[in-house]
Amino acid sequence: MTVLPFRRKQRAYEARQQGLVLDDDWHRPSVKWGLGTAHVLLLVLLVIVGLGPILWLFKSAITTTQDTIVSPMALFPHGIAWSNLTDAWNNLDVGLYLKNTVVVAIGSWISAIFIATTGAYALSVLQPRFGKVIMAALLTTLFVPAVVLLVPLYVEVVDPPFIHHSFAGNYFAIWLPESANAFNVVLMKRFFDNLPREIFEAARIDGCGPFRLFFNIVIPMSRPILGVVSIFAILASFKDYLWPLLVLGDTNANLQTVAVHLPQIEPFTPLGDFLAALALSALVPIVGFLIFQRGFLRGTGLSGALKG
């Protein structure tokens, strides 16, 4: 009769059990105060180091150039300069470059998801004859850092064999190479490998072909991993710099992404306007992170598990 409350207590106890510090330790005053102080210090440190630079950026985005240069840590000594934001938007065309960045990110996202799902489905569920060889070839690319392939990739894009027409300034030159990401394929394949085979068998017996199996069964069951790969693909695209610089750096400036364009205008832009442009560019990923926080953190943890 006392079983139930005991169990409930036990469960609450287990939920509280976080790790290293057991409840017995936790009740010791030295541990409680020591660790409590450490946690408060850690929180203060994380706020200063993690949030501080971003808050400073937003503050300086609406501070005059003069004030930011003379007294960078003062809080609006001569009032708020909203004009920085309108200057950045109207004169520096930040909106256009942000739009380009979003277009590049969406294209990279679609192609990454397309390649990762179809490829992983073929390798995991359909299991073609040379699947093991293809998988091995995919895994080797994980060991070749992408940056060392920039030179041959660049030569291939500006002077492709047989076509002899430069793809510089073409978004496909960013979308397609970014989808050749073995990490996404492996992550997706691991997930597909763990889906219950019985469901596939049952579907097959019911006359479900490989295409319907893919669209009606495998894809709807893979929502968590699709979210993780989406976040990785979009974040990577937002952070990407060197490859877009090579493809878009010398061509029509109207096609450039924020990352490619900002360093080019830095030398001859008033600091206040420039920081406003930086703040506007940082806003999209920050808001995205705040909305999809759990997905970001779970995905990063998952990537660690895969590496381990």
Next chain:
Amino acid sequence: MSTAPQPAGAAPKRKRVRRTPATWVKRGGLSKFLFLLPLLLVFGLFSWYPIVRLVMMSLQFTNLVQPAKWIGLANFSEVIHDPLFLIAVKNTAEFAGLALVFGYPIPLIISVLISEVRKRRGLYSALAYLPVVIPPVVGVLLWKTFYGDSGGIGVFNTILGWVGIHPQEWIQSTSQAIPSLVLYSTWANAGSTVIIYLAALTGVNRELYEAASVDGAGLWKKLWHVTLPQLRTILLITMILQIIGTAQVFIEPWLFTQGGPANATLTVLLLIYDYAFGNSIGAAYGEAAALSLMLVAFLAVFSLIYLRATRAWSTS
């Protein structure tokens, strides 16, 4: 026999006659192929072929005007005899070494502390991860202002002034440039390692802690004898991944200092970029490919030795 006698060599082929394209399609071969095709095309064009092309280009003279000419190992000797080569290797090693000294223990300490937080742990993780979502270009250009590179003395010197420390030169000095880049890089990248460790820490078997407690182990002993050994596989992997990552450092030296002052931040990747796309040397694609290949080869050999050497400590 309906067919004429075949030469002996063709005999094994007759067994395969049954496999016609029609049966291949019926067995689902076509759909397998169709699903695999995008992956094969994209990886073939943008990963496997460039790897082969990299090796070829390192042995060729390429200027995209004339057809490529095979020139043996000339590109490699050109790179090795370039006075900038040793400078780039030294700077890259310095960057990687410093990034390891600062960037490696910090995420571990932060994540062990966060894993003991009992309220609002999500807030701690989110704060630690926030710098990771800032695009590096935005981060670097912002930190340039912090270092006082956009006029004035900068944010850091202002803060140092509060405690009476003289203004530092940061990225404008040959001796402080690399440590300054490492400082930014640690800020920008530590968050994702913190999250990886946090995920690994939740996987540590709680009974081990309880057993250690019963045996009278204190907090530090449990940390040393239970937590760290349980994390050793992930610790070893993040270390090698960090070394591989920092050996390819580009954005920081490129945007902060353009390799300066006086080549103090010229890294291997910056030299590759200069060979291929820099105007001073011209389009030396061959040298760039040779140096890229040397970097890959070095990292591969280094990783192999590392994995061999640490195998005894690793759990899997």
